[in-house]
Amino acid sequence: MYIFRNIRDQVQLYLNLFPVILLTGPRQTGKTTFLLNQLSEYKYVTLDDPAEAERAVNMPQQFLDSLSIPVIIDEIQYAPELFRYIKSAVDINKKPGSYVLTGSQQFNIMHNIAESLAGRCGVLSMLTLSFDELSSQQDTSLSDYIVHGGYPALYSDNMMKAEYWFPSYINTYLERDVRNIINVNYLRDFNRFMRALALRSGQILSLSDLARDVGIAPNTAKAWLSTVESSGIVKLLEPYFLNKGKRLVKSPKVYYTDTGLLCHLVGINKYSELLASPLCGAVWETYAFCQIYHAFLKEGNINPPLWFWRDRTGNEVDFVIEKGGRYILFEAKLTEKPSKKECKGFAKFEAYYGEGSVIRRTIIAPVNKPFPLEDNILVDNGRIAVID
Secondary structure: OOOOOOOHHHHHHHHOOOOEEEEEOOOOOOHHHHHHHHOOOOEEEEOOOHHHHHHHHHOHHHHHHOOOOOEEEEOHHHOOOHHHHHHHHHHHOOOOOOEEEEEOOHHHHHHHHHHHHOOOEEEEEOOOOOHHHHHOOOOOOHHHHHHHOOOHHHHOOOOOOHHHHHHHHHHHHHHHHHHHHOOOOOHHHHHHHHHHHHOOOOEEOOHHHHHHHHOOOHHHHHHHHHHHHHOOOEEEEOEOOOOHHHHHHOOOEEEEOOHHHHHHHOOOOOHHHHHOOOOHHHHHHHHHHHHHHHHHHHOOOOOOOEEEEEOOOOOEEEEEEEEOOEEEEEEEOOOOOOOHHHHHHHHHHHHHHOOOOEEEEEEEOOOOOOEEEOOOEEEEOOOOOOOO
């Protein structure tokens, strides 16, 4: 069964605006399936095919000339040389929607976009299935989604079991992506790094502590963190300050972009195990982050104005969206009966930034239906995160 993706309208918009579209995202999030479903009239070539990748690398102009337009070029990161040749082609013929590219290594690709295709390429990103995408088309409970995550392969007609699929996915990721980005002699050490990072999802990240726990140098931890961020496995969330310079020097929070992968890495296989785990709050906060992030990606915003806030005395708000000088606030609470006292950070934030500075306050909690709490606070399960 094909599951429709919320990003489809934005893709159609970009097809009418840009000669080149780039769709990035982690492996196995459904980028290729989505494009083949939406753009059935396009020619398709994948650089996952070693023969095609070799031809694209060694004879880029000949390779590009052999393609009929419009075309989807999958896994473009295997032939970065193509960007310059695509630039030359679209400078001659600026027809919108000519080239649709996909890639799984965002930082490397974005560097090439900035060098060669600035102003010519619309960039979008796709993560795993959001809870809204999945639950609106399949009978899926929130508890199952939290533990299994949103990788499409887990919800295909074959119904692959998570305990079999995730180890295979991790091994493929380590062998194909990690080795291509950095020189890792011992993949077992990198696997341990991913698990140690998973234990920190939803927390402020200390690279020195992470490096110590894994048994690697801090510079190595920094390089490996850049790798998992580049491939979309994790996202970093910076703290909010009016002084933008401070946002760059303070420690960020780290979040895995799929709660199923996170649960697998920390050894949680059932929702009952999650509720009994000391990590339950962090996993729920990761879920909330992912749903908010999905809402931005649906609108085509790959660099959303999203932060967390914490003052010197420990008052905090999990997620802050800045909009026109005012703010939308979210708290993640793993309780079916959240109360006002559990979100005092809302009041502290508004007291700090001024009365009337907050547009909306939402508690993301495991509830069946949204309901209002006092002081204009909405309780919702985050299925459709309201960011406007």
